[in-house]
Amino acid sequence: MKTLKTKLAIALMAAGLSFSAAAADITVAYDADPVSLDPHEQLSGGTLQMSHMLFDPLVRFTKDFDFEGRIAEKWERVNDTTFRFHLRKGVKFHSGNQLTADDVVWTFNRLQSSVDFKNVFSPYEKMTKVDDYTVEIVSSEPYPLVLQTATYIFPMDKKFYTGKTDGKDKSEIVKHGSSYASTHVSGTGPFTVASREQGVKVVFERFNDYWDKKSPGNVDKLTLVPIKEDATRVAALLSGDVDMIHPVAPNDQKRVKNAKNVDLVTVSGTRIITFQMNQNSNPALKDVRVRQAIVHAINNDAIVKKIMKGFGTTAGQQGPAGYSGYDADLVPRYDLKKAKQLMKDAGYEKGFKLSMMAPNNRYVNDAKIAQATASMLSKIGIKVDLKTMPKAQYWPEFDLCAADMMMIGWHSDTEDSANFSEFLTMTRDEETGRGAYNCGQYSNAEVDKLVNSANAETDTAKRGVMLQRVENILYEEAAFVPLHWQDLAWGAKSNLQIDPIVNALNFPYFGDLVVK
Amino acid sequence: MFTFLIKRLFQALVVMFVISLVAFSIQDNLGDPLRELVGQSVSEDERQALRDELGLNDPYMTKYSRFLVNALQGDLGTSYFFKRPAAEVIFDKLQATLELVFGAAVIIVFVSIPLGVYSAIHPKSAITKLIMAVSSIGISVPVFLTAIMLMYIFSIELNWLPSYGRGETVNVMGWETGFLTMDGFLHLILPSISLASIMLPLFIRLVRSEMLEALSSEYVKFAKAKGLSLNKIYYVHALKNTMLPVITVGGVQIGTMIAYTILTETVFQWPGTGFLFLEAINRVDTPLITAYVIFVGLIFVVTNTIVDLLYGFVNPTVNITGKG
Amino acid sequence: MSLLEVKNLRIEYPSRHGVHAAVKSLSFSIERGEIVGVVGESGAGKSTVGNAIIDLLSPPGVIASGEVFLEGQKISGLTPQEMRSVRGSKIGFIFQDPMTSLNPLFTIEQQMTETILANLNVSKKEAVSRSLSLMEQVGIPEPELRIKQYPHQFSGGMRQRVVIAIALSCEPDLIIADEPTTALDVSIQDQILTLIRDLCIKKNVGCMLVTHDMGVVSNVTDKIAVMYRGDLVEFGPTKQVLSDPDHDYTRSLISAVPRSDIKLDRFPLVSYIEEAVEMKQIDIKNHWLGQSEDQREFTGPLLSVDDVSLRFVTKDSFFESKREYVQASNKVSFEINEGETFGLVGESGSGKSTIARIIAGLYAPNEGKITFEGIDLTALKSEKERRPIRRQMQMVFQNPYTSMNPRMKVYDIISEPIRFHKLASSETEIRQIVHDLLDHVGLGRMAGVKYPHEFSGGQRQRISIARALATRPRLLICDEPTSALDVSVQAQILNLLKDLQDELNLTMLFISHDLPVIRQISDRVGVMQKGKLLEVAPTEELFTNPQHEYSKHLVSLMPEFKGLRDKLAS
Helix, strand or coil, rough: HHHHHHHHHHHHHHCCCCCCCEEEEEEEEEEECCCCCCCCCCCCCCHHHHHHHHHHCEEEEECCCEEECCCCCEEEEEECCEEEECCCCCEECCCCCCCCHHHHHHHHHHHHHHCCCCCCCCCCEEEEEEEEEEEEEEEEECCCCCCHHCCCCCCCCCCCCCCCCCEEECCCCCCCCCCCHHCCCCCCCCCCEEEEEEECCCEEEEEECCCCCCCCCCCCEEEEECCCCCHHHHHHHCCCCCCCEEECCCHHHHHHHHHHCCEEEEEEEEEEEEEEEECCHHHHHHCCCHHHHHHHHHHHHHHHHCCCCEEEECCCCCCCCCCCCCCCCCCCCCHHHHHHHHHHHHCCCCCCCEEEECCCCCCCCCHHHHHHHHHHHHHHEEEEEEECCHHHHHHHHHHHHCCCEEEEEEEHHHHHHHHHHHHCCCCCCCCCCCCCCCCCCCCCCCHHHHHHHHHCCCCCCHHHHHHHHHHHHHHCCCCCEEEEEEEEEEEEEEEECCCCCCCCCCCCHHHHHCCC | CCHHHHHHHHHHHHHHHHHHHHHHHHHCCCCCCCHHHCCCCHHHHHHHHHHHHHHCCCCCCHHHHHHHHHHHHHCCCCCCCCCCHHHHHHHHHHHHHHHHHHHHHHHHHHHHHHHHHHHCCCCCCCHHHHHHHHHHHHHCCHHHHHHHHHHHHHHHHHHCCCCCCCCCEEEEEEEEEECCHHHHHHHHHHHHHHHHHHHHHHHHHHHHHHHHHHHHHHHHHHHHCCCCHHHHHHHHHHHHHHHHHHHHHHHHHHHHHHHHHHHHEEEHHCHHHHHHHHHHHHHCHHHHHHHHHHHHHHHHHHHHHHHHHHHHHHHCCCHHHHHC | CCCCEEEEEEEEEEECCEEEEEEEEEEEEECCCCCCCCCECCCCCCCHHHHHHHCCCCCEEEEEEEEECCCCCCHHHHHHHHHHHHHHCHHHHCCHHHHCCCCCEEEEEEEEHHHHHCCCCHHHHHHHHHHHHHHHHCCCHHHHHHCCCHHHHCCHHHHHHHHHHHCCCCCCEEEEEECCCCCCCHHHHHHHHHHHHHHHHHHEEEEEEECCHHHHHHHHHCCCEECCHHHCCCCCCCCHHHHCCCCCCHHHHHHCCCCCCCCCCCCCCCCCCCCCCCCCCCHHCCCHCCCCCCCCCCCCCCEEEEEEEEEEEEEECCCCCHHEEEEEEEEEEEEECCCCEEECCCCCCCCCHHHHHHCCCCCCCCCCEEECEEEEHCCCHHHHHHHHHHHHEECCCCHHHHHHCCCHHHHHHHHHHHHHHHCCCCCHHHHHHHHHHHHHHCHHHHHCCCCCHCCHHHHHHHHHHHHHHCCCCCEEEEEEECCCCCCHHHHHHHHHHHHHHHHCCCEEEECCCCHHHHHHHHEEEEECCEEEEEEEEEEEHHCCCCCCCHHHHHHHCCCCCCHHHHHHHC
C-alpha cells in the first residue's frame, strides 16, 4: 500500500503536478480579452483588469472599499487642493528601469490627454514632482475623490514609452489603428506579457523582479482566454480545461456550486440596473405620483429571485452599501395596493400607455427583466409597448431617448455615488456634460446643487451627509426605477484561493493569487 | 476554357460589386462604433471629433467611393478592434476556419457516402430506416444544441476531449496548423463534428437519392446483364455517377460552410472567421463586418467556379470549352 | 434439345390491389443460329419474358411458375451467384436505348474489358485485344482510337454496335435483343438488324428478338412468337405466320401496319384489341369549331417558307472566328396550301423538327422569312402582333406527356388556350366547347376531370390534339405524333387527324421518320438531310420515282410487306 502511494506520487511529480505552493500555471477564461495593451486607450473593465496585472496603481481598493497603498506608500492632504503621495522605493519596471516620480508625473500627464480618462482627471490642474519619490497632485477646486482617482494612476515606464518608432511617437494614444503602446508594455506589475493573440489568448508570466515580495501569489504563468459563450465557459471549467472563469451566468451558478472540486465565489456588485422614466416624452411621468406608483408596482425581490436566480442585490438607491452616501433605509418598496392608489390619486385609474426599450445582450438577463417589468406595470393599468434589441442598436436609440422608459445600467468609475448622479440624475447640461445619460429628463435644482457641493467637499463625513440627502430626494421623488446591483460571480477549481483576490470592482488581484 | 474564365471573371466582378454595395449599405444600421470604442464618461463633443476623424460623418457616397477606391487597391479598411487591416485579420483567422471546415468535410465525406450508399442499396433494411430517421431528426436539431451536447458528454462527463479553442498549433510555412499536434487534433474533433452535423443529413439524403437514381438506370441493368458482380456495379458504375451531382452540390455546400461556421465557432470559441464576424457585429466593428461580407461573397463565387471546373473535369460529357 | 426452352412461364406482379400476371403461361423454344421474333404491342409482356430469362425482372415482378432451360440446364430459380455466371457468358443482352445502356462516365474500353474479365478467364491484355477485334466485327472504324472514347462521343447507331459487341464479347450461346433498333433511324436500323442476323449465323448463336415492329420481324426472323396480353397467341416460322396467320389478333395486327406500297384513304384498325373509338359527330357548320372569324379569302399558299437558315453554336469562343456551328437549317424553302398535308421526312438530325419549331415561332431563324397568309412572321416585332398568328398554328408533339402540366386536369389543359385567346364569351360556353372537343377526339367528356398520367399514350395524344384544336387553328404542325405509339393506336390517331382535317379544312405539316406513315397521310412530301431540303414532290411520285439519290436510298429501306398483304386482302 505504501509503495503504491509512493509510486503514485512519483508519477504525479513526473506529470508535472506538484502539491507545493510554488510555481503554478493556470488558465483563466473571461468573456472578453483586453482591447489593447495601452492602459490609457479605453476606460473599460477589461483594460483595468489588465492594468492590475501588468501595472500597479498608486493605491488600490480593498474588498470593503478602503485604500491600500501600492506604488504610493503613504499619502496626505496638504491643503484643500493639494494632495501628496510618497512613492515606494526600489520599484522596478519590466524593462529594468527604476520607478521615480518622473514616471508618475509623465503618466498623469498622459492620462489627462487620453480621451477616455481625461474626464476622470478633469478636476486636477497638475501633478508636480517634489523629489524623486514624492509627487503632489493639485486640483483647481477642493476635490474629495483624490484617492479614488489615484486608483486609475498606473505609473508607466517613461523611458520605455519615450522616443520614436517608425516615425511615430511611442507615447501616442491611438483610438483607431495601432500604436507602440498598444502592443508593447513595460509596467511594474506582477506579470509580463509573454505572448498575445488578440481574441484567442494572452499569456502572462510572473515578473521576477516584482517589488512586492510580501505578496503570497505563486502563479508563474497565467493564460487568459476569452470565451464568449456562457455555456462553453462553464463547460471549460467543469471539464478542467481552465482553472477559473468569470462571469458565471445566473443559470449556471447552481451547476458550478454543485460540481466537485470547483467553487463558486460571488460578490455583491456595484453596477446599478435602472429604468429611467422620461418626463418629456410622456406627460403622465411628470406626475410624481405616477412615478411613485411605478416604483411601488415593481417587485425587485421577484426579479432578483426568479430572473437573476439570486444573482443580484435589490436596490432602492443608486450607490451600493460601502459607497459614501449610502442610506440603509432606502429599500425597495413593492406595494401593489399603494401603487394602484397612487395611480388613482394621479387620475390614471384606468391606466395609460407607455413605450419601453431595453437591450438584450448588454446586462445580465436584460430583456427578461424588461419583460417582467412590463408585466408588473400592466397590473396597475400601464400598457407597455416593449422593444428589446442588441446593444449595438440600443445605444443609438438611447442617445435619442427614444422611449418613455429606457433601461440603463451604471458603474461608477470613481466608486463613489456622486458619479451616478452626475451622469444619470442631474439636470442635462450640454456644456458641463452633466446628466449626459439622463433620459428621464429628471431635473431638481437641489440635487444639482448638492452634488456640486459634495464634489468640492473634502470632509468625508460632511460629504457623505450631502450625498445621502441626494439619494433621499431621488427616492422620494421617484426620479428613476432602481432595480438591483448586479452581483459578480467567479468559478474556480478548489485549489485556487480566489476569495481573497476578487472584489466588487471586478479587478481580481491575480498577483496575489495562491494556488495550492 | 479562356472564354469560360473571362465570362466567369466578369460575372464575379458584377456579383462582387453588388455585394460590396449591400455590405456597405448595411453599415449604418449596425449601430454606433463609437459606443464600443470609448468609455461611458466620454463627452459627446469628443465623440463627434472622433467620428470626424474616422470619416463616419461623411455623406454616404463619399464614404462608399472612398471605400471602393481603397478596396480596389486591396484595402478593405482597418478593424477598430484589431487595429489592423480587416483583410489581414480575416486571412489570419481563415486558417482556423479552413481547418475546421476541412475537418467537417472529411467527416461528411466519410460518413455520408457509406451511409447514403448503404441505404440506397438496402432500402428496406432496419439500418436504413434508422439512418433516415436519425438524419431527419438531425436536420431539425440546431447546431448550438448539438455542440453543447457534445461538449457535455465528451468534455465534462467523459473528459476525453477539450471543450474550447484550438489548442496547440504549429507553424508550417506561415500556416498555423492544429493538425500536426495531438493537442490541436483533439481540439478539432468536437467542433468538426458539430459543424458536420449541419450538413450531414443533407448529404446522406443527397448521396442516397443520387445512388437510387443511378441504381435504377439502364446502364446498371445492362451491367447486370453483362454478368458483372454486384459489388462492381454498386461501387464502380453506380457510385461514380452518384458522385457527380454530389461533387457539384457538395462542393458548393462545403465551400459555403465557411460562412456557416459562425455558430460552431462561437460555441467552441474557435478563433476563426465566423466567430470573428459575430464578435465584429457585437463590437460594431464596421470595417471588419463589411470586409467579412465581401470575403464570404468571394468564397461563394470562387467555390462555384471551382466546382464548375471540377465538374467538367469529372464528367466527360461536359465540355466547358464548348458550352461555357 | 433446344438451345433455349421456356416452359409454362408465368410472371406475376403482386401489389396491394392483387396480383397482376404479366405473362400467363408461355412456352417456346429457340435453336442455335435461329432468330425468334417476339412481337406484340405495349403491355403484351414481351420484354418481361426477356428480363425473366436472365432474372432481371424489375421489382416486384417474380417468376410464379414455369421453367427455363438453356442447353438442357435449368436456369430459372438459380441463386444470384449462379445466375451471374449465366449472364454475359451464356446469354448476352441488348437493350433498346443505346444512349442509356452505356455508363456515360467510363470509356468503351473500360466497359468492354470489364465484361470480358468478369466472365472469361483471360488477361487484361487479351481482353483489350479481344475488345478491339469485337469492335471491328461490329463495324466500328478505327477501333484503337474509338475504344478510348466515351459513349457520348458515339452516334446512336455506333453505340448500339458497342452494346452488341459487349453482348457478344463473352461468346454467349444466346442473345436477347430487346427492341434493339426502335431508338434508331431507319437506315441505321437496317444495318444493325443485318449485323445481328449475320453475327448469329456466323457464331451459331440463338437470338430472341423482342420488337413491336412488324417490318423488323418480317425482315430478319426465322420464327415469330406473337404475344397478346401475356399470352402467346401464335408461334411458328415467320413466313407462315405472316402470310397465313391463325389467330385473329395476328391478322389484325398485320393489317394495321401502315402500308408502304400504296396509299389508302384510311388506316385499317386493329379491331381485335379494342373497339375503335369513333368520334362523335358534330354539326361543324353550326358549331364553335367551324366558326372561325379568320378570313379565308386569301388565295396564295397558306404558309410559305423562304430560304430559312438557322445555325446553332457547337463550340463557343470569345473570338467570333473561332466559334463553330452546326447548320440546322440551310436555305429551306417550301409552301403549303390551304387544306393540304405536307409531309417532311428525314432521319434524326436532318433538321425537320427545327423547321417546325421555326414556323411555330419557337426559334428565330438567322436568315429567310416565314409567311403565313401573306404576313411575314419574321417581321412581327411584338408578342401582341404575333399572338393572333400563333393561335392559328398549333403543334402536336411526339411525347405529349412532357408537354402537359402533370398537375393540371385535362379540362384545364384544354380550356387554357381558349381563355388565353379569349375565344369564348362565358364559362358555360367554355365548358360546352371543352366537352365537345373531348367527345370529338374520342375521349368522352368525363376525361376532363382526370390528370394526364391517368391516360395511355394514345389517349394523351388525343388530349394534345384536342388542346391544339381549342384555338381553332388553321395550321396543325405534327412533329412525329405517333412515333411513340403502338401500331394499333397509331392507326387510330392518324385516322382522327385525317377526319379532323377533312371536316375543318385544316392544313397540316406532318413530320415523321416513318416512310409508310408519311406515304399514307401526306399530299406532298419533302425530304430533308443535314438541314437541307433535297426534294419536294407529290407523295406517290416521290415513292414511285424518287429523284434525289438520298430519297432513293430512303425509299429502298422501307420494310417490304407486300406479299402477305395481298394474301390477306384476298
